[in-house]
Amino acid sequence: MVRRPVVKKEYSLGERVYLVEIAKGLGLTWKHFVFNVKASFRKGPHTVPTCWQYPEDRREIAPIFRGAHMLQLNDKGQELCVGCGMCARACPAKCITVKRGKPAKGEEDKYAGKTMCVSFEIDILRCIFCGLCEKSCPKNALVLGQDYELADYEPEHCIYDKDRLIANFHRARSEGLLKPPPVPIPVEAPPAKKKIAQKGDEKKGSSGKASVKGGKKSASNRKGEA
Ligand code: SF4
Ligand code: SF4
Known part of the structure; x- marks a missing residue:
């Protein structure tokens, strides 16, 4: 010791x-x-x-913050979601379940598209708030808002159904916390098919000449070597 x-x-x-x-x-x-x-x-x-x-003092939240999800409505109050399921396919946590259907007769005005989601569920306990569902939605229907107080005592309450997602949208709208619609990225149109075919022919011709030249070169090289 x-x-x-x-x-x-x-x-x-x-x-x-x-x-x-x-x-x-x-x-x-x-x-x-x-x-x-x-x-x-x-x-x-x-x-x-x-x-x-x-909770009296709160910091300002960045506009790109990803919080609780919401299902958006358009200016006419119609549901934007068409139930395509792109968000569910993009979700890495597999926490979205969507069922597509057609609006009942006389209720077509409630929906912006010809189809709609009959049911829509997000399991918030599994969600990692990556935002891929928002990015993959072709209708800008599913958006992650700025609400971050998502804790609950019951796990069942953490599965957000369609009504709750739409209620989230109404609350965010009343508080002025809706995200602006995404700016489309300009994409150049591909060249016409005819032009591509012509270019392909030109390339073939030029490659043929190159091969002849290459042959000559290789022959002269061989002479030099000899
Ligand atoms: S934020 Fe990510 S993990 Fe959460 S529901 Fe959307 S895609 Fe799934
Ligand atoms: S939220 Fe968007 S991606 Fe998901 S089912 Fe509805 S329209 Fe399709």
């Missing part, structure tokens, strides 16, 4: 008289107290410097 050397600390007179150290500690406490009182008069919702007073 290795014995540790005994180190005796030498205390100064100021340290031995405890009152000096107590005064130093009180001075530090007073300094922080004055700093906090000054900070509480600062303008803005975040007045206390040490922490944000959640």
